[in-house]
Each structure stands twice: as structure tokens, then as C-alpha cells.
Amino acid sequence: MAIPSEKPKHRKSCSAKYILPGISPFLRTLSEKDVGLFLASLCHPQSNTVGKDLLYSGPLPSISKLGKQYLQKTLLGYLTSEVDDLLPLSSLPESPLNALLDLKSELLNLSLDFLGFTIFASRSSRSLKKIN
Numbered sequence: 001m002a003i004p005s006e007k008p009k010h011r012k013s014c015s016a017k018y019i020l021p022g023i024s025p026f027l028r029t030l031s032e033k034d035v036g037l038f039l040a041s042l043c044h045p046q047s048n049t050v051g052k053d054l055l056y057s058g059p060l061p062s063i064s065k066l067g068k069q070y071l072q073k074t075l076l077g078y079l080t081s082e083v084d085d086l087l088p089l090s091s092l093p094e095s096p097l098n099a100l101l102d103l104k105s106e107l108l109n110l111s112l113d114f115l116g117f118t119i120f121a122s123r124s125s126r127s128l129k130k131i132n
Contacts, residue, residue, distance in 0.1 A: 024053050026078045036061055041071035080105070 027035050027050065039047040040060040047060060063071070092098055100108065 022079050023050055023075060026075070027054055032056070032058060037063065037067075038071050038075065041068045041075070 027038055030038070035054060035056055036058050039051050039056060040063050042050065050056075089098065089101065103111070
């Protein structure tokens with residue numbers, strides 16, 4: 001029986017199509033050196049796409065794994081930060097669901113997770129009843 005000498009390495013796939021359009025405006029506010037650091041934290045197809053969008057022509061610096069994680073976390077924080085209301089509440093129709101607009105993202109995400117677990121438990125119990 002042959003024993004593999006090395007575990008296969010799983011590589012995350014990366015595609016330029018997964019770049020959110022919100023990254024470029026954020027990077028435009030930074031110096032060219034900082035833009036290079038953030039582009040270096042992205043995978044190659046993504047950094048090329050965003051770099052072309054920003055007309056960035058400088059070399060990409062090499063960064064450590066920890067630095068890459070920090071820069072990616074900073075980008076994620078920018079993209080997922082709380083934003084001002086796009087519409088004033090007074091322009092929305094009356095609805096009990098309007099109360100959800102007052103929730104912060106963390107509480108809203110927690111509520112959605114709880115709702116998902118509740119639906120899963122309900123479907124599981126129905127499936128068990130069908131079996132019995």
C-alpha cells in the first residue's frame with residue numbers, strides 16, 4: 001500500500017469577477033503606495049482588474065501573510081460598514097418590518113441566523129414525523 005508523501009494543497013480559487021465595485025472608490029482616497037499594498041493583498045486576477053480600473057502602474061510589493069490578512073480585513077470592514085440611510089424613513093410605507101431598519105448589522109445578522117436555525121429545525125421535525 002502506497003503512502004502519499006505529501007497532503008494535497010487546497011488552493012482557493014480567485015476570479016476577477018468577484019471584485020465588488022465598492023473597492024475602487026475606497027482605494028482612490030489612498031496614496032499610490034497604499035494602493036499598491038492593498039492591491040498586493042488581493043489575488044492576481046483581482047489586483048490586475050482593480051489596478052487597471054485605478055490606472056495603477058507601479059509594482060506590487062511583497063507582503064507577509066499577516067499583513068495580507070490585515071489589509072483584507074480592512075477592505076472588508078470598509079465594504080461592510082454601516083452606511084447612511086438611502087431613503088428617509090418617512091418615504092417608506094407603514095409596515096411592522098420598518099423596525100428592522102433600526103437594527104445594527106450585527107444584530108440583524110444574528111436575527112437572520114436564528115431565523116435560519118428555526119426554519120431548519122421546523123423542517124427537520126416535519127421530516128422526522130414523516131419517517132415515523
